[in-house]
Amino acid sequence: MIKNKYLAFLTLVFFIYNTSSISLENKILVKIEDQIITSLDVINEYNYLVAMNPSIKNSKKEDILKFSKRSIMQERIKKIEIENNFNNPKIPQKIQDQILKNIYSKIGFTNLYDFKEYLDNNDINFENVKNKLAIEALWNELILIKFSSKVKINKKKLRDKIENNNNKFLKSLLLSEIYFEIKNINELDNKFMEISQVIKNKGFDFAALEYSLSTTSNFGGKLDWINESSLNKNIIAAISNLEINEFTKPIVVPGGFLILKINEIKNTKIKIDVEKEFKKLEDFEKNYQLNQYSKIYFNRIKKDLKISEL
Known part of the structure; x- marks a missing residue:
């Protein structure tokens, strides 16, 4: 089932x-x-x-x-x-x-x-x-x-992360992704330049179809809304200074590289339901690890x- x-x-x-x-x-x-x-x-x-x-x-x-x-x-x-x-x-x-x-x-x-x-x-x-x-x-x-x-989950670390952000603004992001691989690290700059040019000339959706090795490529790389607190520190650092419609440089992830584009941003002040948020974070981490497998x-x-x- x-x-x-x-x-x-x-x-x-x-x-x-x-x-x-x-x-x-x-x-x-x-x-x-x-x-x-x-x-x-x-x-x-x-x-x-x-x-x-x-x-x-x-x-x-x-x-x-x-x-x-x-x-x-x-x-x-x-x-x-x-x-x-x-x-x-x-x-x-x-x-x-x-x-x-x-x-x-x-x-x-x-x-x-x-x-x-x-x-x-x-x-x-x-x-x-x-x-x-x-x-x-x-x-x-x-x-x-x-x-x-x-799949291995550090539940204490997830709960601590939620508690530290409780009763603050919750930042949510609507992202698109391009996941790609290269045979040699020396190819990275040229590959990113090539993908960037296609994004600028034909749009991120087209570039995702052409270059992304993720099944999200069939939908222009579009992801669902994601709470910023769900993301790992490397991704947060990469997107922290981006405006809407801007995209990151390649982010190192297991097995390859990720380019993320911000489509929309929402900021909502709420008191977080710890158990509900923990469940979301736990599922996100499980899904991330299952992606690699x-x-x-x-x-x-x-x-x-x-x-x-x-």
């Missing part, structure tokens, strides 16, 4: 896509074990990514097709591993409804009816969207089952699969 508190956690780290051009005629492009990916699959993924990220609509179609190919390959690899670990995997209706609400809220809809109509107007099959979200949720559940016992696990299973690009 999938647990609500883990639905939001972001699985990270996938592989680099092939940058060859993609023909729009319907033909097989990739074989991953017994799974095939056709040019029609890539076009459907293209429609989905554009619908979830309207700001990239005017970008070059060939660029978005490359992102779409990478995205659908990642999804198929996860699907294979899910089927290897679960018999007849399904998502409970209540959880499915919550996932859908989280998704359509991110792009500005307040109800499922309007979201379905939006998908229909963009030639996107609603059942396909449900299947895509189910795969991601089942992948999260698989990571939870395999690695939750390895997810990256490692994905890379490991990918190496064991037979992948042929035709």
